[in-house]
Amino acid sequence: MKFEPETRGILRQESFEYGRSVLGAPLLCYPSRGKCRLLVLAGIHGEEPETTFLLSRAVRAFERNFEHIAVVLCANPDGIALGTRGNADGVDLNRNFATTNWVAAPVLSRSILEAERDTSLSPGKSPGCEPETRALVSLVERLQPESVISVHSPIGCIDAPRFTPVVERLQRAFDLPWKPDIGYPTPGSFGTWCKERSLECITLELPRLAPELLFERYGESFARFLAAQD
Numbered sequence: 001m002k003f004e005p006e007t008r009g010i011l012r013q014e015s016f017e018y019g020r021s022v023l024g025a026p027l028l029c030y031p032s033r034g035k036c037r038l039l040v041l042a043g044i045h046g047e048e049p050e051t052t053f054l055l056s057r058a059v060r061a062f063e064r065n066f067e068h069i070a071v072v073l074c075a076n077p078d079g080i081a082l083g084t085r086g087n088a089d090g091v092d093l094n095r096n097f098a099t100t101n102w103v104a105a106p107v108l109s110r111s112i113l114e115a116e117r118d119t120s121l122s123p124g125k126s127p128g129c130e131p132e133t134r135a136l137v138s139l140v141e142r143l144q145p146e147s148v149i150s151v152h153s154p155i156g157c158i159d160a161p162r163f164t165p166v167v168e169r170l171q172r173a174f175d176l177p178w179k180p181d182i183g184y185p186t187p188g189s190f191g192t193w194c195k196e197r198s199l200e201c202i203t204l205e206l207p208r209l210a211p212e213l214l215f216e217r218y219g220e221s222f223a224r225f226l227a228a229q230d
């Protein structure tokens with residue numbers, strides 16, 4: 001692991017396409033070389049592009065693919081390209097997973113943290129109907145990781161049902177509070193989908209910071225965390 005000027009700008013890990021978005025963008029996974037123990041994914045909400053940026057920056061400290069960690073830098077490339085929380089169909093992908101509590105009701109979210117829930121998105125016509133959701137489900141089933149870290153923003157906490165060794169290390173790397181429950185149901189979320197499959201899903205909610213400040217504060221500690229987990 002190193003942060004050198006000549007390597008900072010390039011992702012040198014090999015990737016494969018695990019699916020295509022609504023608009024046809026490739027969904028890329030950087031697989032582990034050996035058995036996948038941890039999957040780290042970012043950018044499932046298009047209005048959180050800093051999650052993709054920070055994860056990419058951390059991965060760029062490594063010359064080749066991890067031994068036991070697979071990475072998805074952007075689970076919603078159309079949303080990032082369009083600047084929308086949902087995908088190109090207007091679906092909040094994090095409410096589109098086929099969970100037992102999936103509901104067809106509109107998904108309300110906040111434009112800013114202090115605001116009322118002022119933005120309405122669809123959870124999809126049916127559970128798991130969006131290509132990005134289906135592709136991610138297939139990927140997880142194929143990789144069979146022991147844990148998943150899904151990176152979001154801007155709440156600034158680590159949301160995980162149990163304080164496991166991975167959570168503990170992540171907390172040390174990011175110095176963010178651990179929350180066993182975010183306090184409201186998230187039907188159709190990726191986290192709920194994982195929970196129903198007894199797969200550990202840790203939501204890393206980055207604090208509200210501009211990308212370069214996120215890199216300054218967490219770039220190296222995130223990379224060190226990944227090295228230690230691998």
Ligand SMILES: [Zn+2]
Binds near residue numbers: 045152153
């Ligand atoms: Zn999010």
